[in-house]
Amino acid sequence: MNTLNDVLKHLTADIDEVARLVENIDDEAWNTPTPAPGWSVADQIAHLTFIFTLARTAASDPQAFKAITASAAGNFNGAVNAALKQFNGFPPKELLARFRAQGEASVEALAAVPAGQVVPWLVNPLPPVVLACAGIMELFGHGQDIADALGARRQPTERLRNLVDFAWLTRDFGYESHGLTAPAEPLRFVLTAPSGDVWTAGPEDATDTIQGPAHDFALLVTRRRHREDLALTATGANAEKWLDIAQAYRGPAGEGRKPGQFADARR
Numbered sequence: 001m002n003t004l005n006d007v008l009k010h011l012t013a014d015i016d017e018v019a020r021l022v023e024n025i026d027d028e029a030w031n032t033p034t035p036a037p038g039w040s041v042a043d044q045i046a047h048l049t050f051i052f053t054l055a056r057t058a059a060s061d062p063q064a065f066k067a068i069t070a071s072a073a074g075n076f077n078g079a080v081n082a083a084l085k086q087f088n089g090f091p092p093k094e095l096l097a098r099f100r101a102q103g104e105a106s107v108e109a110l111a112a113v114p115a116g117q118v119v120p121w122l123v124n125p126l127p128p129v130v131l132a133c134a135g136i137m138e139l140f141g142h143g144q145d146i147a148d149a150l151g152a153r154r155q156p157t158e159r160l161r162n163l164v165d166f167a168w169l170t171r172d173f174g175y176e177s178h179g180l181t182a183p184a185e186p187l188r189f190v191l192t193a194p195s196g197d198v199w200t201a202g203p204e205d206a207t208d209t210i211q212g213p214a215h216d217f218a219l220l221v222t223r224r225r226h227r228e229d230l231a232l233t234a235t236g237a238n239a240e241k242w243l244d245i246a247q248a249y250r251g252p253a254g255e256g257r258k259p260g261q262f263a264d265a266r267r
Contacts, residue, residue, distance in 0.1 A: 001165045004129040008107050010159040011132050011139075015103035018048070018143040021152055022096060030092045034145040035224075037255060041149055044142045045099050046087035051138050052102040055131060058119045059109035065120050106135065123250060133166040137248050141222035148224075148262060156194040156215040164191060164214055167221040167248045168201040174245035177253045183238045191217050208236030210243065221248040228259040 002010070022030070022041060030042040039047075058065040087095060110119070110128040118125035126134070140163055147154050168189060172182040188202030191214040199214060210217070212232035219225040220232060220243070227243050234240040247253055 001129060001133070002162060004111070004132065007129050007132040007136070007162055008111055010162055011135050012104070012107055013157075014136055014139040014143070014159060015052075015100065015107075017154070018045075018139050018146065019096060019100055019103075021143065021146050021150065021154075022092075025092075025150065027092050029150065030095075032149045034149040035257060035261070036145050039145070040088075041146050042088040042092065042095060043084050044146050045095055046084045048138060048142055049087045049095070049099045049102050050084070052099070052106040052135065055106040055119075055135060056102060056109045058121060058131070059106065059113055059128065062120050069120075069122060103135075107132075130166070130169065133162045133169075136162045137166050137222065140218055141224055141249075144219065144222065144224040156218075158193060158195055160214045160218050161193065161199060163218045163221070163248070164189060164199055164201060167217070167246075170221075170248045170250075171242070171246075173250055174242065174247045174253070177247060177251065178245050180245070185236075185238055187239060187242060189217070208234075208239035208242075210234055210239055221246050223247055223254060223256045226257050226259045226261065229257075229262070 001007075022045060025041075030040065030045075032041050033039070034041060034044055036044070054065065054068070057068065087098065090098065110132055113119060113128045118127055119131050121131060136159065140160075143154065146152075171187060175182040185208055186203045186206040188204070188206035188209045189200060190209055190211045191199045192212070193199050193214050202209075210232060211234075212230065216225070216230040216232050220227060220230055223246075232243060234243050245253070
Protein backbone atom coordinates (compact mmCIF):
# COMPACT_ATOMS: atom_id res chain seq x y z
CA MET A 1 0.00 0.00 0.00
CA ASN A 2 1.19 3.54 -0.73
CA THR A 3 2.26 5.84 2.10
CA LEU A 4 -0.35 8.02 3.79
CA ASN A 5 1.18 11.11 2.20
CA ASP A 6 0.90 9.61 -1.30
CA VAL A 7 -2.64 8.34 -0.75
CA LEU A 8 -3.78 11.74 0.52
CA LYS A 9 -2.30 13.39 -2.58
CA HIS A 10 -4.24 10.93 -4.72
CA LEU A 11 -7.40 11.49 -2.68
CA THR A 12 -7.07 15.24 -3.24
CA ALA A 13 -6.69 14.67 -6.99
CA ASP A 14 -9.76 12.43 -7.07
CA ILE A 15 -11.84 14.99 -5.18
CA ASP A 16 -10.86 17.58 -7.77
CA GLU A 17 -11.64 15.20 -10.64
CA VAL A 18 -15.17 14.54 -9.39
CA ALA A 19 -15.73 18.25 -8.73
CA ARG A 20 -14.70 19.06 -12.29
CA LEU A 21 -17.33 16.64 -13.62
CA VAL A 22 -20.07 18.95 -12.32
CA GLU A 23 -18.54 22.41 -11.97
CA ASN A 24 -19.66 23.61 -15.41
CA ILE A 25 -23.05 21.93 -15.76
CA ASP A 26 -26.25 23.96 -15.44
CA ASP A 27 -28.54 23.72 -12.45
CA GLU A 28 -31.03 21.45 -14.25
CA ALA A 29 -28.31 18.92 -15.04
CA TRP A 30 -27.78 18.42 -11.31
CA ASN A 31 -31.20 16.72 -11.30
CA THR A 32 -30.16 14.20 -13.97
CA PRO A 33 -30.89 10.62 -12.83
CA THR A 34 -27.81 8.43 -12.41
CA PRO A 35 -27.58 4.65 -12.86
CA ALA A 36 -28.07 4.29 -9.09
CA PRO A 37 -31.87 3.96 -8.84
CA GLY A 38 -33.45 7.03 -7.25
CA TRP A 39 -30.22 9.03 -7.09
CA SER A 40 -29.60 12.20 -9.08
CA VAL A 41 -26.23 13.83 -9.74
CA ALA A 42 -26.95 16.12 -6.77
CA ASP A 43 -27.62 13.09 -4.57
CA GLN A 44 -24.26 11.61 -5.51
CA ILE A 45 -22.39 14.78 -4.55
CA ALA A 46 -24.48 15.12 -1.37
CA HIS A 47 -23.59 11.55 -0.38
CA LEU A 48 -19.88 12.13 -0.94
CA THR A 49 -20.10 15.35 1.07
CA PHE A 50 -21.67 13.39 3.92
CA ILE A 51 -18.96 10.71 3.75
CA PHE A 52 -16.17 13.30 3.87
CA THR A 53 -17.89 15.11 6.74
CA LEU A 54 -17.89 11.81 8.65
CA ALA A 55 -14.23 11.16 7.83
CA ARG A 56 -13.19 14.66 8.90
CA THR A 57 -15.09 14.29 12.17
CA ALA A 58 -13.69 10.80 12.84
CA ALA A 59 -10.12 11.99 12.35
CA SER A 60 -10.38 15.32 14.17
CA ASP A 61 -13.02 14.72 16.87
CA PRO A 62 -13.49 11.00 17.64
CA GLN A 63 -16.00 11.67 20.43
CA ALA A 64 -18.23 13.71 18.13
CA PHE A 65 -17.96 10.97 15.51
CA LYS A 66 -19.03 8.34 18.04
CA ALA A 67 -22.04 10.48 18.97
CA ILE A 68 -23.05 10.77 15.31
CA THR A 69 -22.76 7.04 14.65
CA ALA A 70 -24.50 6.16 17.93
CA SER A 71 -27.51 8.21 16.87
CA ALA A 72 -27.60 6.27 13.60
CA ALA A 73 -27.06 2.85 15.20
CA GLY A 74 -29.11 0.19 13.48
CA ASN A 75 -30.29 2.60 10.79
CA PHE A 76 -27.21 3.81 8.92
CA ASN A 77 -29.15 3.80 5.64
CA GLY A 78 -31.65 6.11 7.28
CA ALA A 79 -28.82 8.41 8.28
CA VAL A 80 -27.52 8.38 4.71
CA ASN A 81 -30.95 9.30 3.36
CA ALA A 82 -31.31 12.06 5.94
CA ALA A 83 -27.89 13.39 4.93
CA LEU A 84 -28.96 13.48 1.29
CA LYS A 85 -31.89 15.69 2.23
CA GLN A 86 -29.58 17.86 4.32
CA PHE A 87 -26.91 18.39 1.69
CA ASN A 88 -28.78 18.24 -1.60
CA GLY A 89 -31.11 20.95 -0.35
CA PHE A 90 -28.36 23.44 -1.09
CA PRO A 91 -28.19 25.18 -4.49
CA PRO A 92 -25.73 23.39 -6.82
CA LYS A 93 -22.87 25.88 -6.47
CA GLU A 94 -23.12 25.84 -2.68
CA LEU A 95 -23.32 22.03 -2.60
CA LEU A 96 -20.22 21.81 -4.79
CA ALA A 97 -18.39 24.25 -2.51
CA ARG A 98 -19.33 22.18 0.52
CA PHE A 99 -18.18 19.01 -1.22
CA ARG A 100 -14.79 20.52 -1.96
CA ALA A 101 -14.48 22.01 1.52
CA GLN A 102 -15.38 18.81 3.37
CA GLY A 103 -13.15 16.76 1.09
CA GLU A 104 -10.19 19.04 1.70
CA ALA A 105 -10.92 19.17 5.43
CA SER A 106 -10.97 15.37 5.63
CA VAL A 107 -7.57 15.21 3.90
CA GLU A 108 -6.13 17.71 6.40
CA ALA A 109 -7.65 15.86 9.37
CA LEU A 110 -6.31 12.48 8.23
CA ALA A 111 -2.86 13.99 7.65
CA ALA A 112 -2.86 15.31 11.24
CA VAL A 113 -3.55 11.94 12.90
CA PRO A 114 -0.46 10.97 14.95
CA ALA A 115 1.65 8.17 13.52
CA GLY A 116 0.48 4.74 14.66
CA GLN A 117 -2.95 5.96 15.73
CA VAL A 118 -6.17 4.59 14.25
CA VAL A 119 -9.36 6.47 13.42
CA PRO A 120 -12.81 5.32 14.60
CA TRP A 121 -15.06 4.22 11.76
CA LEU A 122 -18.42 2.60 11.14
CA VAL A 123 -17.50 -0.97 12.17
CA ASN A 124 -13.83 -1.09 13.14
CA PRO A 125 -11.19 1.60 13.71
CA LEU A 126 -8.99 2.09 10.66
CA PRO A 127 -5.49 3.42 10.02
CA PRO A 128 -5.74 6.82 8.29
CA VAL A 129 -4.21 5.40 5.09
CA VAL A 130 -6.96 2.77 4.84
CA LEU A 131 -9.71 5.32 5.47
CA ALA A 132 -8.18 7.52 2.76
CA CYS A 133 -8.25 4.56 0.36
CA ALA A 134 -11.90 4.05 1.28
CA GLY A 135 -12.53 7.66 0.26
CA ILE A 136 -10.87 6.98 -3.09
CA MET A 137 -13.16 3.97 -3.54
CA GLU A 138 -16.24 6.10 -2.78
CA LEU A 139 -15.11 8.79 -5.23
CA PHE A 140 -14.47 6.25 -7.96
CA GLY A 141 -17.85 4.55 -7.63
CA HIS A 142 -20.04 7.61 -7.20
CA GLY A 143 -17.93 9.55 -9.69
CA GLN A 144 -18.61 6.82 -12.24
CA ASP A 145 -22.35 7.19 -11.65
CA ILE A 146 -22.04 10.92 -12.29
CA ALA A 147 -19.93 10.42 -15.41
CA ASP A 148 -22.41 7.87 -16.76
CA ALA A 149 -25.34 10.20 -16.11
CA LEU A 150 -23.64 13.12 -17.86
CA GLY A 151 -22.12 11.12 -20.73
CA ALA A 152 -18.58 11.93 -19.60
CA ARG A 153 -15.61 9.60 -19.95
CA ARG A 154 -13.01 9.52 -17.22
CA GLN A 155 -9.38 8.71 -17.96
CA PRO A 156 -8.02 5.89 -15.74
CA THR A 157 -4.91 6.87 -13.76
CA GLU A 158 -2.25 5.17 -11.67
CA ARG A 159 -4.24 6.30 -8.62
CA LEU A 160 -6.33 3.17 -9.13
CA ARG A 161 -3.58 1.30 -7.26
CA ASN A 162 -5.11 2.58 -4.03
CA LEU A 163 -8.47 1.05 -4.92
CA VAL A 164 -6.81 -2.27 -5.81
CA ASP A 165 -5.09 -2.34 -2.42
CA PHE A 166 -8.35 -1.47 -0.67
CA ALA A 167 -10.20 -4.22 -2.55
CA TRP A 168 -7.59 -6.69 -1.36
CA LEU A 169 -8.23 -5.68 2.25
CA THR A 170 -12.01 -5.90 1.76
CA ARG A 171 -12.11 -9.01 -0.44
CA ASP A 172 -14.45 -10.82 1.98
CA PHE A 173 -17.16 -8.13 1.91
CA GLY A 174 -18.96 -9.80 -0.99
CA TYR A 175 -19.23 -13.04 0.92
CA GLU A 176 -20.52 -11.20 3.99
CA SER A 177 -23.18 -9.34 2.02
CA HIS A 178 -24.47 -12.65 0.61
CA GLY A 179 -24.38 -14.49 3.95
CA LEU A 180 -21.54 -16.73 2.79
CA THR A 181 -18.37 -17.89 4.51
CA ALA A 182 -15.21 -16.82 2.72
CA PRO A 183 -13.03 -19.76 1.67
CA ALA A 184 -9.79 -20.39 3.52
CA GLU A 185 -7.82 -20.61 0.28
CA PRO A 186 -6.02 -17.37 -0.66
CA LEU A 187 -6.91 -15.18 -3.64
CA ARG A 188 -4.46 -13.30 -5.84
CA PHE A 189 -4.99 -10.27 -8.10
CA VAL A 190 -2.80 -9.82 -11.17
CA LEU A 191 -3.89 -6.58 -12.83
CA THR A 192 -2.63 -4.38 -15.61
CA ALA A 193 -2.27 -0.72 -14.66
CA PRO A 194 -3.18 2.10 -17.07
CA SER A 195 0.59 2.54 -17.63
CA GLY A 196 0.96 -1.10 -18.62
CA ASP A 197 2.69 -2.10 -15.38
CA VAL A 198 1.47 -5.21 -13.60
CA TRP A 199 0.07 -4.82 -10.09
CA THR A 200 -0.30 -7.81 -7.81
CA ALA A 201 -1.89 -8.47 -4.44
CA GLY A 202 -2.01 -11.76 -2.61
CA PRO A 203 0.39 -14.68 -2.24
CA GLU A 204 2.32 -15.80 -5.31
CA ASP A 205 1.42 -19.45 -4.74
CA ALA A 206 -2.35 -18.84 -4.70
CA THR A 207 -4.15 -21.12 -7.16
CA ASP A 208 -7.19 -18.82 -7.38
CA THR A 209 -6.41 -15.65 -9.33
CA ILE A 210 -8.18 -12.68 -10.92
CA GLN A 211 -6.52 -11.17 -13.99
CA GLY A 212 -7.29 -8.23 -16.27
CA PRO A 213 -7.18 -4.41 -16.49
CA ALA A 214 -7.05 -2.59 -13.17
CA HIS A 215 -9.72 -0.15 -14.40
CA ASP A 216 -12.11 -3.00 -15.15
CA PHE A 217 -11.34 -4.44 -11.72
CA ALA A 218 -12.21 -1.11 -10.08
CA LEU A 219 -15.52 -1.02 -11.96
CA LEU A 220 -16.23 -4.57 -10.76
CA VAL A 221 -15.53 -4.06 -7.05
CA THR A 222 -17.57 -0.85 -6.95
CA ARG A 223 -20.32 -2.70 -8.88
CA ARG A 224 -20.50 -0.01 -11.57
CA ARG A 225 -20.28 -2.55 -14.42
CA HIS A 226 -21.48 -6.13 -14.77
CA ARG A 227 -18.70 -8.69 -14.94
CA GLU A 228 -19.84 -9.79 -18.39
CA ASP A 229 -18.86 -6.35 -19.71
CA LEU A 230 -15.37 -6.46 -18.22
CA ALA A 231 -12.17 -8.07 -19.47
CA LEU A 232 -11.53 -9.95 -16.24
CA THR A 233 -10.76 -13.65 -16.04
CA ALA A 234 -10.75 -16.04 -13.11
CA THR A 235 -8.58 -19.07 -12.52
CA GLY A 236 -10.04 -21.45 -9.95
CA ALA A 237 -13.56 -22.07 -8.70
CA ASN A 238 -13.24 -19.66 -5.77
CA ALA A 239 -12.00 -16.86 -8.02
CA GLU A 240 -14.85 -17.53 -10.45
CA LYS A 241 -17.37 -17.23 -7.63
CA TRP A 242 -15.68 -14.08 -6.31
CA LEU A 243 -16.15 -12.28 -9.65
CA ASP A 244 -19.91 -12.68 -9.19
CA ILE A 245 -20.07 -11.22 -5.68
CA ALA A 246 -17.08 -8.86 -5.43
CA GLN A 247 -17.63 -5.55 -3.68
CA ALA A 248 -15.29 -3.19 -1.85
CA TYR A 249 -17.86 -1.76 0.57
CA ARG A 250 -19.80 -3.18 3.50
CA GLY A 251 -23.50 -3.81 3.54
CA PRO A 252 -25.98 -4.84 0.87
CA ALA A 253 -24.59 -5.27 -2.62
CA GLY A 254 -27.36 -3.23 -4.21
CA GLU A 255 -28.80 -3.88 -7.64
CA GLY A 256 -25.50 -3.47 -9.45
CA ARG A 257 -25.54 -2.99 -13.20
CA LYS A 258 -26.97 -5.10 -16.02
CA PRO A 259 -24.94 -6.71 -18.84
CA GLY A 260 -24.68 -4.34 -21.80
CA GLN A 261 -26.22 -1.44 -19.88
CA PHE A 262 -23.65 1.08 -21.08
CA ALA A 263 -22.59 2.08 -24.59
CA ASP A 264 -18.93 1.36 -23.89
CA ALA A 265 -19.68 -2.08 -22.43
CA ARG A 266 -17.82 -4.94 -24.00
CA ARG A 267 -18.10 -8.68 -23.72
